[in-house]
Amino acid sequence: MxxxxxxxxxxxxxxxxxxxxxxxxxxxxxxxxxxxxxxxxxxxxxxxxxxxxxxxxxxxxxxxxxxLGFVLKRPHKKFTKAKEKDQRAFAMALERLEQSRPTKSVTVWIDEGHIWQDGLLRRMWCPKAKEACVDSLSPGKKKLSFYVAVVRPVGKIITLQVKKFHQQNTARFLKKIRTCLPGYHIDAVWDNAPYHQGSIIKEIQKETNIQVHHLPSYSPNMNAAEQWIRWAKETLSYNICWETLKALIRSFNGFVASMVQRTSEILSRCVSYTFGFNCC
Known part of the structure; x- marks a missing residue:
């Protein structure tokens, strides 16, 4: 009983x-x-x-x-300056683009990210009687900076490590994308960062024959590449401090190399968040 x-x-x-x-x-x-x-x-x-x-x-x-039905959740920023009208129009244009995609055509989602040598602290499981601690070597502001492109529907990842983000490095990355995707019609999607604009970028767009589409302002979650950056941080940065920046870079290179065998996971995780808009 x-x-x-x-x-x-x-x-x-x-x-x-x-x-x-x-x-x-x-x-x-x-x-x-x-x-x-x-x-x-x-x-x-x-x-x-x-x-x-x-x-x-x-x-x-x-x-x-x-x-009362409340639970603890980790919040995400809601960008109140974002215009729903622009987001809806972009989502509908994206849907039309995907539905009319010809053969040998891809959509490349581009973004930039940093992974710091020091760890990003996140919730962790530990014994109840112990304090939750993560060792840190106090490396300061040392970090890895990179461009990333998520290629859909191929499920391919292209990256370029840089020291700074500027027009010249953006041009280098667009050239690398074209080299990695010979013979493809490329639609590139990115935000309105200053290093995505200017005469150098316009010239390289013509040279590489890449059609660029700009995301609506204050809409980072609509960029599928944002999801890959979060995935990389989850793997390489959460609750871990690397002994050296070189060790972090080696692990990052290994993570990128592993993407060759993870095509289906890329396509399922790296998706544009269209806020439930009806894009039919």
Whole structure:
């Protein structure tokens, strides 16, 4: 027999107060007069004390959040300057491009990224009684900078390591893309960075016969190459500090080389996020 225990403790808030709390926690705490950036057990307890005059423990306040259907999630930036009209138009144009794709034609998503020698700290599993620590050699601002191109629907990755991003290096990368894709019609998609514009870039576009499409402003998630950069950081940067920059570069080169055997994974992970727009 398995005993079933039920708590006899009644919640400190009534139904009406729970409804008010539900409405409050769906907005930033500062809009409710709580001077903090996010809701937590402490901030919810402070709100309950301020509005209802009742004292609850932060653990109890967290249970209230779960009871209201809230869970902890890592947020992503929502770029409020982005124009939905422009994003929708781009998504529809992209859909038309993909549907009318001729043979020997590809869409190349281009972006730039950095991977720092020092680690990016992320949540990790560790014994409950131990502190979560990641060793760091304090390498300062040492980093690996690179261009990356995700080639769809081929499932190919092209990279170029550089010290800085500028028009000359962008031109070098476009030449490398053309060399890696001989005989293909290439539609390139990238953002509006200054090193994606200018007379040098226009000349190299004509020379390589690459048709360039610019993403809408403030829409990084619409770039499929952004997903590959996140993948690379997840593999090479999360919770690890490299002994030397050379060691990081060797591992990066190995990661890029492994892409040859991971075509299906590239196509499934490196996808343009079109915000659920109906692009038919």
């Amino acid at each position: 398995i005993p079933q225990f039920k708590s006899t403790q009644k919640p400190s808030l009534n139904k009406k107060e729970f409804k008010i709390l539900d409405q409050a926690v769906q907005k930033p705490p500062r809009q409710s007069g709580i001077k903090t950036g996010r809701w937590s057990g402490k901030s919810v307890a402070a709100y309950i004390k301020k509005v209802f005059g009742k004292t609850v423990h932060p653990h109890t306040a967290r249970r209230y959040l779960r009871r």
